[in-house]
Amino acid sequence: MIDLNLLRDNPDAVKASQRARLADETLVDQAVAADAAYRKALAEFEQQRAEQNKSAKAVGAASPEQRPALLAEAQALAAKVKELEAAASAASEARDQVLWKIENVVLSGVPTGGEDDFELVKEVGTKPTFAFEPRDHQELGEILDIIDIPRGTKIAGTRFYFLKGWGARLELAMMSLALDQAAAAGFTALITPTLVRPEIMAGTGFLGEHADEIYYLEKDDLYLTGTSEVALAGYHRDEIVDLSHGPLRYAGWSTCYRREAGSGGKDTRGILRVHQFNKLEMFSYCLPEHAEAEHAKLLAWQEQMLQACELPYRVINTAAGDLGSSAAAKFDAEAWVPSQNTYRELTSTSNCTTFQARRLNMRYRNEAGKTETLATLNGTLATTRWLVAILENHQQADGSVVIPKALRPYLGGQEVISPK
RNA sequence: GGAGAGCUGUCCGAGCGGCCGAUGGAGCUGGUCUUGAAAACCAGUGAAGUGAAAGCUUCCGUGGGUUCGAAUCCCACGCUCUCCGCCA
Incomplete structure (x- = not known):
């Protein structure tokens, strides 16, 4: 797997490498997009998960009278988090799939061609x-x-x-x-x-x-x-x-x-x-x-x-x-x-x-x-x-x-x- | 192939569904003390992701599930150990 930081900071270098290998250059843009999508999905999931964690803690600490109301809220959150988690993991897989197709970045000094x-x-x-x-x-x-x-x-x-x-x-x-x-x-x-x-x-x-x-x-x-x-x-x-x-x-x-x-x-x-x-x-x-x-x-x-x-x-x-x-x-x-x-x-x-x-x-x-x-x-x-x-x-x-x-x-x- | 036990941080080892990323010890690092060392004492000591940062999220063999909440309950798989069977 190539270095993610290189992909983010200098996708052109990765493209040049793919070109030199006579490999698919469009994978690079796909990977950049998939990476951005993944990070967005991850942020959404993590934010909601943080909410859920707080909510679950509140349930534990709540008095018997307060509990039913908090539970309802927590249940709703749990369902939402489950969805977001699935979305984030799908995005991660999608990213990896493209990423793993990109070949190692060739060193300078390696001849171009077949x-x-x-x-x-x-x-x-x-x-x-x-x-x-x-x-x-x-x-x-x-x-x-x-x-x-x-x-x-x-x-x-x-x-x-x-x-x-x-x-x-x-x-x-x-x-x-x-x-x-x-x-x-x-x-x-x-x-x-x-x-x-x-x-x-x-x-x-x-x-x-x-x-x-x-x-x-x-x-x-x-x-x-x-x-x-x-x-x-x-x-x-x-x-x-x-x-x-x-x-x-x-x-x-x-x-x-x-x-x-x-x-x-x-x-x-x-x-x-x-x-x-x-x-x-x-x-x-x-x-x-x-x-x-x-x-x-x-x-x-x-x-x-x-x-x-x-x-x-x-x-x-x-x-x-x-x-x-x-x-x-x-x-x-x-x-x-x-x-x-x-x-x-x-x-x-x-x-x-x-x-x-x-x-x-x-x-x-x-x-x-x-x-x-x-x-x-x-x-x-x-x-x-x-x-x-x-x-x-x-x-x-x-x-x-x-x-x-x-x-x-x-x-x-x-x-x-x-x-x- | 069958039966049983187990898998927690560098190692050993504790862990009641919420106060557990996790008690305690060893090791390691730094400090105090010492002429120096040892001992003793004090402090620190996992990883990954994301974010400008604060932070947040994830990880207790792996993958699923139950639950508002799982190291802890359930299922499957992997591995280790013990016994039995088999064996070029």
């Missing part, structure tokens, strides 16, 4: 050159017997797979490396629930834009999360947290579930786009004024991890139209995928400023002791998809794959995965 209007921030590393025709990760997975897709689909359908042998160990090694790196940077490790209640899913904003993407267990009224961000954002819901010793940083590991509705036919080969994968996600709670600096740090940690895996990558500054509704700015790191001769997203880091925290009612106490809404940020540190880039970039002519040095300690010193 998916293709990103700004290239940097390219890092050297793309590998092969003296042979490079194989794609699915083929490598088969040759090395580390990714078993036929059996995955046999037991669960398309977009499911087994990681096997060194493949399974490679993923765990990568997660361990990422977790160690995160811990060294001051993150607290969390293994999170992957089933959450509706209000958490809604609060984190995923029921809106991603509703079709989400698995839902009707019998239990629970949602399977597509990222541990949901649990990490919900972790401090309704809390006033202490940020006086710096940001709260969590590294959440979880399995992620995505229906991938609407992406039929896209990325059908291999494990680039699957229904179930694992992810280590960084999540920060910090002061609003530190959010942009924290965002840069998250990106730096992601780059550190990409470099540890010896992957060539580029960083892009996502355009406003391609931002999630909670994000005010987003950087993606994309690794080079030789078989596709292009970069593919491996990480994403979003600065949600106070937008997400306002929805989830998460605050901190400032130096004066007043509560204020905090800022939240998130960023990927490792996912199953990274295996695609690791396998393809480090492959050799015979189909073997050289394991990045940083991962070897987690694999008993193994240096190469070779075909059987």
Whole structure:
């Protein structure tokens, strides 16, 4: 949810943001009007309620003789207040409905436009050159017997797979490396629930834009999360947290579930786009004024991890139209995928400023002791998809794959995965 | 799945339908005392909305209801604990 004060004081700024996102600009005027209507209704209700409270007190204090007359008056007031209360709550709901549709106000520096209007921030590393025709990760997975897709689909359908042998160990090694790196940077490790209640899913904003993407267990009224961000954002819901010793940083590991509705036919080969994968996600709670600096740090940690895996990558500054509704700015790191001769997203880091925290009612106490809404940020540190880039970039002519040095300690010193 | 007990502020804990945003204690903050500390004593110490402000309104797990008036009575749900059952 956007800042109400900003909406009241500077609706034009909100409009400009909606425009940059290619989103509905008229929502802003609707919200301003709904807000004014709500405040009017609230004032009327509260004024009458004050009357009623006085009247009810008078009834209590009245002598038996006075009581009947006062009671009649109080009853009339009660009926009126009930109406006004209903009106005020309807106005509040109407306001919220519009308000919740308005997306986070984009930061300056975010490129305007859609998916293709990103700004290239940097390219890092050297793309590998092969003296042979490079194989794609699915083929490598088969040759090395580390990714078993036929059996995955046999037991669960398309977009499911087994990681096997060194493949399974490679993923765990990568997660361990990422977790160690995160811990060294001051993150607290969390293994999170992957089933959450509706209000958490809604609060984190995923029921809106991603509703079709989400698995839902009707019998239990629970949602399977597509990222541990949901649990990490919900972790401090309704809390006033202490940020006086710096940001709260969590590294959440979880399995992620995505229906991938609407992406039929896209990325059908291999494990680039699957229904179930694992992810280590960084999540920060910090002061609003530190959010942009924290965002840069998250990106730096992601780059550190990409470099540890010896992957060539580029960083892009996502355009406003391609931002999630909670994000005010987003950087993606994309690794080079030789078989596709292009970069593919491996990480994403979003600065949600106070937008997400306002929805989830998460605050901190400032130096004066007043509560204020905090800022939240998130960023990927490792996912199953990274295996695609690791396998393809480090492959050799015979189909073997050289394991990045940083991962070897987690694999008993193994240096190469070779075909059987 | 069944039976029972409970849910009140940072924590513990009291609370008769009106005098309860809420007694008491701990903690925390400030002060007195002290060379300093501890102890003792004194004072302060929830949040949200609205309003220029005074103020007003709301919040006792959540949502409904009864009532002129609900922390208190009724209903539903959530959660915690105990016992029984079941269990990859």
